[in-house]
Amino acid sequence: MxxxxxxxxxxxxxxxxxxxxxxxxxxxxxxxxxxxxxxxxxxxGLVDVHTHPGTEEIGTPLDDEVLRKHLIDHRDAGVLLVRTPGSAGRIPKWVDKDPQLPRVRSAGPWLATPGRFFPGHGRDVTEAELVAAAVEEATASSGWCKVIGDWDPNNPPVPLEILTAVVQAVHAVGGKVAVHCQTADGCRNAVTAGADSLEHGMHLDHGLIDRMAAQGTALVPTISVFEAGAQRAQTREPSPRRDWFLSGWRGMSATVRAAHEAGVTVLAGTDSFPCGTVAEEAQWLARYGMSPEAAVGAASWTARSWLGMxxxxxxxxxxxxxxxxxxxxxxxxxxxxxxxxxxxxxxx
Ligand SMILES: [Zn+2]
Missing domain, CATH: 2.30.40.10 (Urease, subunit C, domain 1)
Structure with a gap:
């Protein structure tokens, strides 16, 4: 019919x-x-460009039943295309063959170098192994790979020359690189290396925004998860790490607005559970200063176009x-x- x-x-x-x-x-x-x-x-169809279906607990392996449930949760909310920038293992091939599930653009597991990320949750590699691992994951997935570019604010990010080599090598095989960054140095390296997307982009130096717009580096601020984190952090005793987080969170609204106004592609990614809440992220994007039309587009037509749909x-x-x-x-x-x-x- x-x-x-x-x-x-x-x-x-x-x-x-x-x-x-x-x-x-x-x-x-x-x-x-x-x-x-x-x-x-x-x-x-709506799009969530930053979601991690398949496991909710840090350290647990990718579970087929959990993966299917998360994707169904997305679908029932109208999210018909997702990008998975990091997962606890590669997204299995049966996902693409199940017509009941949203379309998935996967990036393989998080690529984590020592001291960055939760040990054992992604794919742990040395800095010397990072370029080859990134090419391998981009080739094995839907063309994306995900690099944890920084982690602890007291420790340095992935060195610029290594991250630059990652981007060049992945681009050479037709892939794309998403970089987790939440420190000023990590964001600078991601932009300077020519990453395709900054995931989070907390503490981003606004002096880098014009370069992002010029070279086509997208920003996925994942506001939902930072708002939830800020709620928790504000109930805690002051500490250097708490204050670093809260000052970064307070700056994100101005960053989103400045990036959007400069012509950076700003997209909706939830990075949180339950799955199927990208509409809330679009509301945050609007509250953070994007026009309602741009905020809706960030969770629909702009994101689809960015993913080639x-x-x-x-x-x-x-x-x-x-x-x-x-x-x-x-x-x-x-x-x-x-x-x-x-x-x-x-x-x-
Ligand atoms: Zn994430």
Missing amino acids: VLQVRGIVLPEREERSFWIDGDRLREEPVAHADVVMDGGWLLP PGLVDGAPADLVAYDADPTADVSVLAHPKRVILRGEVVV
Whole structure:
């Protein structure tokens, strides 16, 4: 049965109809289609570009059942494409073959050099092994790899020459590099090395923002997880680490606003559980100073385009979310899709 949807398409703001034939959107009318959305707003499927499905406890291995549950949680919230910048093992191939699950762009396990990250949770490598490991993971996954670029504010980040060699080697095989950074030196090295995305970007020197925009380095601030961390930190006794965290968190709003205004691609990633909360992250992006339209795009069409997927056009994969109200007028609307269609099948 061919399905039909009609509504105002975002971000174009044009009223259109699509006929859904299998996993393809078509603009050519088909008679006797089953109308599953008539009016309202139509968006390309939501996207979470920073999520770690498959394990919730640090140190536990990737679990197939947990992985499936997390991906279903995303899907039911309208999140139909995710990027996994680090996981407790490689995302297994069966995920791509299960039509009920969102599309996944994986990066393999976190690549952690000594003293950076939780030992044993990602793939522990020496600095000398990092370049080869990054190429290996980008090749084995959907083209991404994830490097823990810094960790403790008292310890140095991954040296610039090593991170630069990682980016060059991964780009040479057609891959992309996501870098965890939460210190000023770590952010500087990630930008200077030419990373494709800064994950978190706390304590980012704003003097680097124009370079990010020019070279196409995206910022994924994962505000949700920092807001939750700040709530906890504020109840603790002052300590150098607590104060470092809170001062970084307080600066993130200005960083998001400055990056967005300078033309950096700022995207929505939750980095937290439960899965399926990217709508909340979009609200944080708006509260931090992005326009509502840009904040919604960061969790939908902008992120899809950044991951190489089209918006709602003839011939595109049939992944869409539909709303009764305009989410760019009120970003909180994004959490309540009226319809979710994944690969041409009605999910919600
Ligand atoms: Zn993360």
